[in-house]
Amino acid sequence: MIVNEHKIKEQICEIGRKVYAKGFAAANDGNISVRLNDREIMCTPTMISKGSMKPEDCCKVDYEGKQLAGTRKRSSEILLHLAVYKNRPDVNAAVHCHPPYATAFAVAQQSIPKCVLPEVEVFLGEVPIAVYETPGTQKFAETIVPHLKSSNTIILANHGTVTFGPDLEKAYWNSEIIDAYCKILILAKQVGNVSYFTTQQERELLELKKRLGYDDIRFHRGENCDLCGNNTFGRGFVEPEAPACRVETKTSSNGHASGNGSGNGQPLPGGDLERLVQAITDQVMATLGAGSGPRR
Ligand SMILES: [Zn+2]
Numbered sequence: 001m002i003v004n005e006h007k008i009k010e011q012i013c014e015i016g017r018k019v020y021a022k023g024f025a026a027a028n029d030g031n032i033s034v035r036l037n038d039r040e041i042m043c044t045p046t047m048i049s050k051g052s053m054k055p056e057d058c059c060k061v062d063y064e065g066k067q068l069a070g071t072r073k074r075s076s077e078i079l080l081h082l083a084v085y086k087n088r089p090d091v092n093a094a095v096h097c098h099p100p101y102a103t104a105f106a107v108a109q110q111s112i113p114k115c116v117l118p119e120v121e122v123f124l125g126e127v128p129i130a131v132y133e134t135p136g137t138q139k140f141a142e143t144i145v146p147h148l149k150s151s152n153t154i155i156l157a158n159h160g161t162v163t164f165g166p167d168l169e170k171a172y173w174n175s176e177i178i179d180a181y182c183k184i185l186i187l188a189k190q191v192g193n194v195s196y197f198t199t200q201q202e203r204e205l206l207e208l209k210k211r212l213g214y215d216d217i218r219f220h221r222g223e224n225c226d227l228c229g230n231n232t233f234g235r236g237f238v239e240p241e242a243p244a245c246r247v248e249t250k251t252s253s254n255g256h257a258s259g260n261g262s263g264n265g266q267p268l269p270g271g272d273l274e275r276l277v278q279a280i281t282d283q284v285m286a287t288l289g290a291g292s293g294p295r296r
Pocket of ligand 1: 029096097098159160
């Protein structure tokens, strides 16, 4: 593969500006890399804002992480990127960052549901969560290895995300897609609940994905596999925590919240949003009280 190294450095800087502008990497967080050939990788340096890098800031390393070129010290997370390249010959670029909504799932250690949005099914597929390890270590890099074959987007428990792809733009897009998805899930939960595709709807999407030339771990599983497999997400995210939490808030001793769970229509303190949340909560509580749970 013949590559123009200067062009790649410029592209790394451009993606770095996007990562920073989107709020995916505070201060000096995050790192980006591109595979140059079977001996060298271009990456971002450590201790630099991804929003203001210049091409000459980039570093070149070998497959053991040893620095080959560049005046700045290479990223401390290069081992994570190397784990990707060593296990995925089809991948040429990787982005590690801390997008807030996806990182909220990482902190909650809440699995990412499937069968909710078409684009997520087609472009991401399964999004696993790798176990926590101290960042920057070889042990940390190894946490993603079990998940590399089945995904292009991995959540790092209590840390952030790593996304990768055939080129840098696609690797970065996966960071945008997962964060937008997690944001929508959190909003949907606040509005009401998360509804899922039926098995037939999901099957059609996976057929489309196949026609578009994307691979998916679910293509390779047995006929009777559970396409959605959202049991964990359903238990942990959709219910019943939301009503329980609100009850706790209402009985808190700060004297601000009011109502006793049967206060439908009562005037409430606070702004419109608070009233809306209270109204929704009361409705959910009333539904639960009537013996028929919220729609799943
Ligand atoms: Zn990080």
